[in-house]
Amino acid sequence: MFQDPTLYPWRTVRQNVALSQDISGKRDRRAVEEAIRLVGLNGFEKAWPHQLSGGMAQRTALARALVNHPRMLILDEPLGKLDALTRLTMQTELHRLWKERDFTAIMVTHDVDEALFLATRVIVLGGANRSRVLSDIRVDAPFQRHRDDPYFLKLRREILLQLGYSAASPL
Known part of the structure; x- marks a missing residue:
């Protein structure tokens, strides 16, 4: 699709x-x-x-x-x-x-929230042409997931930092 x-x-x-x-x-x-x-x-x-x-x-x-x-x-x-x-x-x-x-x-997907909401595993790609694996994250959370869950917020921050967003950047 x-x-x-x-x-x-x-x-x-x-x-x-x-x-x-x-x-x-x-x-x-x-x-x-x-x-x-x-x-x-x-x-x-x-x-x-x-x-x-x-x-x-x-x-x-x-x-x-x-x-x-x-x-x-x-x-x-x-x-x-x-x-x-x-x-x-x-x-x-x-x-x-x-x-x-x-x-x-x-x-x-380029949407970190979408990846965390839908996936059991997220592979983060980065580098000059987005071909290097930065991390392979198991999303160990049961479904019915909530986007404001502290676990997701922690994973989201980790992924965004890996992608080059500083902790001080407005999200």
Whole structure:
């Protein structure tokens, strides 16, 4: 799943979600409907991409990624272009879907809070071209996580310091 939803404008939500099935010839209408339901787009199956909000377009892309029940989901800054409230909602949705579907997820994000909220493991990259591993952090906190938990605030400060923010910098 990419930063941009990359939906085909000539395909409805349902048709965009079913894209991989159309290509493979292995159609499973129930799987498409289930993926649409999972991401909360019931009632928008016939909507065109230009009729969707940014969050709805990303939900469509997520449904398209989930329709074939992947064991691993690779996400490349999938929430980066969303407004703050939609981003928080989508983070909660990703977590819910991860628990419900039990897939492995690898997510690239520049948002430290997002990484700590969603991950069980955070790998911090840095250096001139962001290719050096600065740390590998196990996030040992149970889910239902809270962003103001002292444990998360401590991890957040550690990561930001590793990335070059001084303790005196306003966060």
